[in-house]
Amino acid sequence: MAQNVQATANNIKYPLGLTNWRVIGSSMRNDNNTQRVILGNSIAIKAGRANTAKTQWPDGAILAKLVWKNTTLETWKAATVLGDFVHAEIMVRDTTKYATTGGWGFARWKGLDLNPHSQDINAATACFECHKAASNNNYVFTVPAKMP
Amino acid sequence: MAQNVQATANNIKYPLGLTNWRVIGSSMRNDNNTQRVILGNSIAIKAGRANTAKTQWPDGAILAKLVWKNTTLETWKAATVLGDFVHAEIMVRDTTKYATTGGWGFARWKGLDLNPHSQDINAATACFECHKAASNNNYVFTVPAKMP
Numbered sequence: 379m380a381q382n383v384q385a386t387a388n389n390i391k392y393p394l395g396l397t398n399w400r401v402i403g404s405s406m407r408n409d410n411n412t413q414r415v416i417l418g419n420s421i422a423i424k425a426g427r428a429n430t431a432k433t434q435w436p437d438g439a440i441l442a443k444l445v446w447k448n449t450t451l452e453t454w455k456a457a458t459v460l461g462d463f464v465h466a467e468i469m470v471r472d473t474t475k476y477a478t479t480g481g482w483g484f485a486r487w488k489g490l491d492l493n494p495h496s497q498d499i500n501a502a503t504a505c506f507e508c509h510k511a512a513s514n515n516n517y518v519f520t521v522p523a524k525m526p
Numbered sequence: 527m528a529q530n531v532q533a534t535a536n537n538i539k540y541p542l543g544l545t546n547w548r549v550i551g552s553s554m555r556n557d558n559n560t561q562r563v564i565l566g567n568s569i570a571i572k573a574g575r576a577n578t579a580k581t582q583w584p585d586g587a588i589l590a591k592l593v594w595k596n597t598t599l600e601t602w603k604a605a606t607v608l609g610d611f612v613h614a615e616i617m618v619r620d621t622t623k624y625a626t627t628g629g630w631g632f633a634r635w636k637g638l639d640l641n642p643h644s645q646d647i648n649a650a651t652a653c654f655e656c657h658k659a660a661s662n663n664n665y666v667f668t669v670p671a672k673m674p
Contacts, residue, residue: 380674397549397673401592404552404563409604415552415563415671444549446671453660453667456557460671490674512601519601523563523594523608525545526528526638 383492387499390470390485392492393419396442402426403523406448406458413460414445416520422471426522432515433522439471441520463490467505469518479506480517531640535647538618538633540640541567544590550574551671554596554606561608564668565590570619574670580663581670587619589668611638615653617666627654628665 383392393399399417406413418426422439435441449461465488473481484505486495495501509517531540547565554561566574570587583589597609613636621629632653634643643649657665 399548400546401549401563401565403608404561405599405608406554406561406596406606407602407604408606413552413554415549417549444671444673448554451553451667451669453663454555456555457667458554458556459669460551460553463672463674466674487674490672492674515601519599519605521599521607523592524611524638525592526611526614526635526640 380490380492383487384494386485386487386494386501387497388483388485388502390468390483392466392485392487393440393442393468396466396468397444399423399442401523402441403520405520411448412445412464413448413458414443417442417444427525433518435471435516435518437472437474441469441471441518443467465489465495466492467495479503480509480513482506482509482517484509528638528640531635532642534633534635534642534649535645536631536633536650538616538631540614540633540635541588541590541616544614544616545592547571547590549671550589551668553668559596560593560612561596561606562591562593565592575673581666583619583664583666585620585622589617589619589666591615591668613637613643614640615643627651628657628661630654630657630665632657 402416419440445464446460451457451459467486470483476483484502550564567588593612594608595610599605599607615634618631624631632650
């Protein structure tokens, strides 16, 4: 497990133990050949599994995406599975602190060593610009999976 | 969370709290238009995250697959995400009890109500027949994801 991970330039800390969080969903991005698992901290899991039509994420919720390059499974060629690890990224819900970016603080760490994505304190602006496409869903792309 | 789930015909019980297990990987099956998240119980997680070249799954390990139909994300059309829930399936490692099926007991429950896949005690034979394609990997298709 990654240790001593550096905070991002916008001062968001990597949540230790993130890979032990529970699942909210998964997705495949056909535009950049990656697959991702979306996890949540306890607050996010409680909100995401409440079976509401549109999830309301309370302050303190953190959503995480673990992203891998796609690869083909040797033993089942019709399956696309997880190849090289690309990055971990999180959205931290704080409607006061991050009021100018939809109530979310954005952070990304690259590679298995989890190096901060950028040294630019404004790097997260790019995240928010992209997430505006999900403005009708509280700036969250992920729709929590239906769970048994 | 599903309650009072019926055991399968081959007498495998649904592990309560399965959806709270940690992640081993995810995959997309292009032959049947589904996406799946692979989880493990504590024994499986310890084995699957040991960074060995080929995972040795000890007795007591349980691997679970949660399977959903693919759908397109409204807010990002190039993303394929989780639609309707299809089924949950598990592999239970017991090299003595399941010696004739590669050391694994197979079970599947369908839909959000988690109804046993079949009333036929031999239904799991079909699972094993298919998993023979992964005989060089202890009959497990999943290769644990590289985790930071």
